[in-house]
Amino acid sequence: MKLYDVTELALRNLRESVLRNSLTTVGISVGVASLVAMLSLGIGLQQLAGRRLQKSGLFDTIIVTSRRDLRGFDREQEQNGPAPADSPVLNEEARAKLAQLPNVREAYPDIRFVTELRYDDKPHLTMVAGLPASAKSNDAFDGMQGSFFSNDDAPQAIILKSFAEELLGRTPKQGEAEPGVAELAKPLLGKSFILRYAERTSPNSLSGSGNASDNLAAMASAYSVISKEMTVTIVGVSELNPDTMRGQAGARVYLPLKLAEGMHVMQPSDLRNASSQGAGEATYSTVSVRVNNASKVGDVEAAIKKLGFNTFSITDATKSLRQFFAILDLFLGIFGSLALAVASIGIVNTLVMAILERRREIGIMKAIGASDSDVKGLFFAEAGAMGVFGGVLGVALGWTIGQLINFGTNVYLKRHQFPSEKVWLVPWWLVGGAIAFSIIVSLLSGLYPASRAARLDPVQALRYE
């Protein structure tokens, strides 16, 4: 029989026992809906976590250090790379080279220094760091009071909540409730403080060229340090730290990166450089390299190592996160499939009942020339059709449930003053996959009834009343 004829006959047969077949189809659709619901929750959560992590910059950032400075983060790097003495210097030229590597979004120097600032005529000692413009999308600033820097060299600052508490003298005592960020930001936003720092100035003539004896002679006067002041306006107060990768070394006051670079603040490495070769040029203690995609971190890291630098990244965390979600998806999928497994028993039951009911019909068909494979194909097609309808209906049902849950979650998040999130995500591959899975399960369920129908003895079947 042609496929078209098989399908037409199958649909006609399904219409004949419309109630029973509809109930079976609803059973399949509930199974598919539960599978879609479970998996899309898993996918939604995974994407949510992924998005958060990507925004945090934790997993797409590589910290690059010169082998001349900090001795390695891991032993392997020390064993495999060039000897510290032969390794390249981490200066502006090296930064530019890093920025041009494939898959690198940006490479910026880490400017950070401990310094004193005066607010309300009181001195406060803290770590200050430069923030690139790209940090604006950082998750930590989602709930920030105020705004991000107006441009990359504006004399503006974003301070952390803990520092705001210090500036206002409101650091909570033990057991005391912490004041809210909004409350702390109110008196601080738009106010200025004076930043005191040590500027390192290097005369232009000592740019590193010339012969060795000249350099030696110049070494003593390689640079001078001048005390400077700058007035900076507070534009933002953030509760979360954008600099989590630094742990204890994290800053509490952030300046636009260009501004911080332009300040030429004396770095700890400068002291050591004063007694070594190349003292004239400014070097960076670390450069942060941000990669286009977290999955490319490994490749970029390898490329940087080839250049002779040490690297540090936290890719393993994403790997274990992915692993966690793979396991979560697996279990959600198994739970979701349970309903589909029950539904498949429904299909077997419906078709076996149909064989009993249509026994005589099968006998007639065989008597007038239907082959075993015609009969088998017919029952198979009926199972498949129930799978298609159940699958489509199930996906629609699962999608609707997902939308409702998304809506409910966002109402809840809004009530708790969180930004809205898409917890439930039904990607196209899941739609197609769920329908395909439903058809496959239905066809598998139809295997036994179909072959049973095909094996019916026509003489016996024709005698059946």
Next chain:
Amino acid sequence: MSSQSMIQLQDVCRHYSMGDTLIPAVDGISLEISTGEFVALLGSSGSGKSSLLNLMAGLDRATSGCVVVQGSNLVELSREALAKHRLKTVGMVFQSFNLIPSMNLLENVELPLRFAEIDRNQREMMAQKALERVGLGKRIRHRPSELSGGEQQRASLARALINQPRILLADEPTGNLDSKTGTEIMGLIREFNQTLGTTIVMVTHERAIAERYAQRMIFLADGKLVGDQVNSGIEK
């Protein structure tokens, strides 16, 4: 086997086992039916005539012996080949008509054409023609339950002959019909025999019908052939 032979049975047995006992439904029958012959199989209930018809139809398989129909031994055919035999070589009509109740007449009659993978348009045309030929041209959209017994048997005849088989096997075709309708149906069967040259093998327990229409009468009792005679009193 003669060149005219359409069906040839050689020592055919069909035994059913019921528990420990073996029931010989057909027990060592040998006979030959020529092309275009109209043969009646007669016998009392349980004599084995329907079982013999089923063996010729390829609905059942002989326990032993040879059932040669149009040159092929059905005993040796695969299940698929037997299905093809039922589709192309033989057409069947039954006492209880055996139309599919959920289909209308047109769909019932074109069902064998679906199995034969004939295109939809051609199929519909052929089925319509076949129904017109048996006088049901105006009832093609009716379901079997909306028709009389005679009409159902006509539709069944149309279905049996749609693939233009060489043999029509009829199992008590008038058994469920009143005598007037029965006569109409038998007239149709004879017409097919005479105009198309279709070989007819008809099972009946009514001797009068056999004498009126069949050229040859074969008598069975307890699965054995007990008589084979040419019918001289046939109605022309």
